[in-house]
Amino acid sequence: MSTSDGRASVLASDPGLDASLTALFAVDVPANVLDALDDRIRRGLQRWNPGRGRLTRLRPGRRAGVLAILAAALAIGGANGSLRALYTFLAGPFDLPWHRGVELNLSQTVDGYRVTLERAYADATRLALAISVVDERRRPGITQLQAFSTVVTDSSGEYGGIGAVSTPDGAFAAVNVAWKTPAALPLPSGPRAFHVVLPFIRVRDDSTPPPNADDVGWDPWHPVAGPWTFDFEMTVDGGTTVTPDAIADANGIRATVTRLIAAPSIVRVDLRIDGTPGASGWNPVGQVRHDGHVMKFVVGSFEPDGTIALMTDGGVGDPSGHWTVTFAALAPDDDPNGPKPPITPWIVEFDVP
């Protein structure tokens, strides 16, 4: 193309115009503006309190027990250096994907970080994943890895989070176990396709600033973006669901078992507490008995509709028979200085044919 005086017109063709328009708007953020912006967002994230419905709740005593387990696992991993051995050491409900799950051995590497879905297990109540992460480049400065960001979807939708645990095996590897709640409970028995994405992993390295007592948001981890994506199909173990709506009243407080899901690996009891004073959340301390077999609640979560979901450290095969759910006390969840309810047993009983 030429102009009226015969000189060449530049930037008039489409690629040139495209480049010129891109350049026109390609402004940089001045350093002082960017610093202020980053600082403001960082402070906002430190103050941020994500929705409670997805948070894992452990009874205080159990939480200490989990920490002890992890500390021991760390020692063993460091001693023999066997990544997979760590899975077998994780106790309580944490060994589930290893002992009950099917082997997947699906690996994907992004930027030298190899993430492997080692095993998986699913029953009516949850999906458990054993995930290892290895820095194949053994980058200098890395001290720890973690893979917690699992997003799981299937034909019913997006799974919620129950919890996860990570155990390092030296500086360049870690094993992780994640538990996810199906989008629609209970998960039916039979084959099922799962889509798993880890949008990022976390890395702890030499860039970590030292702990600062004045910085409440101090975090030694920084994320490394993936994603690592996996698709697989496996058989869901299933389970039996009952909705007894069984009630126990004590001292003006009513406990209602609205649903019980008896699965091979776990028993989930959905509980509604009415009439509690003061504190916004309560941790029921208790157990469930089925035909003489006692299982303690070890993990729980507050659901968005106010239900408290409690999970045991063991499951049952045949759920028929007599069930007794006992809550010895309600421990305040997030208001330790608030009013305390009396320590009274609430005993809910029902039969499953």
Place this chain on the structure above:
Amino acid sequence: MANVGALANELDRRRVDRDDDLALAARSDPDAFGLLYERHRLAVYRYLRTRTRSDDDAGELTAIVFERALQAIPRYRPSGAGFAAWLIRIARNAAVDSHRRAATAPLDIDLGDIRTAAGPEERVLADEARSSLLAAVAGLPPIQREAIVLRYAAGLTAREIGDVIGRSDQATQKLLSRALATIRETYRVDF
């Protein structure tokens, strides 16, 4: 030969997938939101810089956008045009709110004091070309101007632009084509 258009669509889809994965994780994980912030802060800033009078104003509005996004992220659903479009919609609304509070008319294009990286000699030519292009963009009808800004400042695809301005993909493609044709007709830099 590779189908460039199909490849571009695939890349766009992957970007949306990754953003959506992060957005789902960000409902309960600040690190995931932090990654989304790092990924999109420049695009949001560049878009808002076209609608503010200064770098500081654009920075302030960008902070507001991500603060609003943080509050709204539990309600984000990975359907539709994707996270980038969702974020720019928030930015667009924030810019409108800001102009309402200031009781001034919205600034569609205000890049008068943007720095360039060229040296003094090149700068003369660059400034001439830039002024000419800026005038061409500024002379567009408002909706076409908005589409161009969303494409080149915010880096959105036609589908994402359509989601932001409430037009179909096809209508947005036509809008962009007409805008580019008009710019091509009016924009000349001669040596």
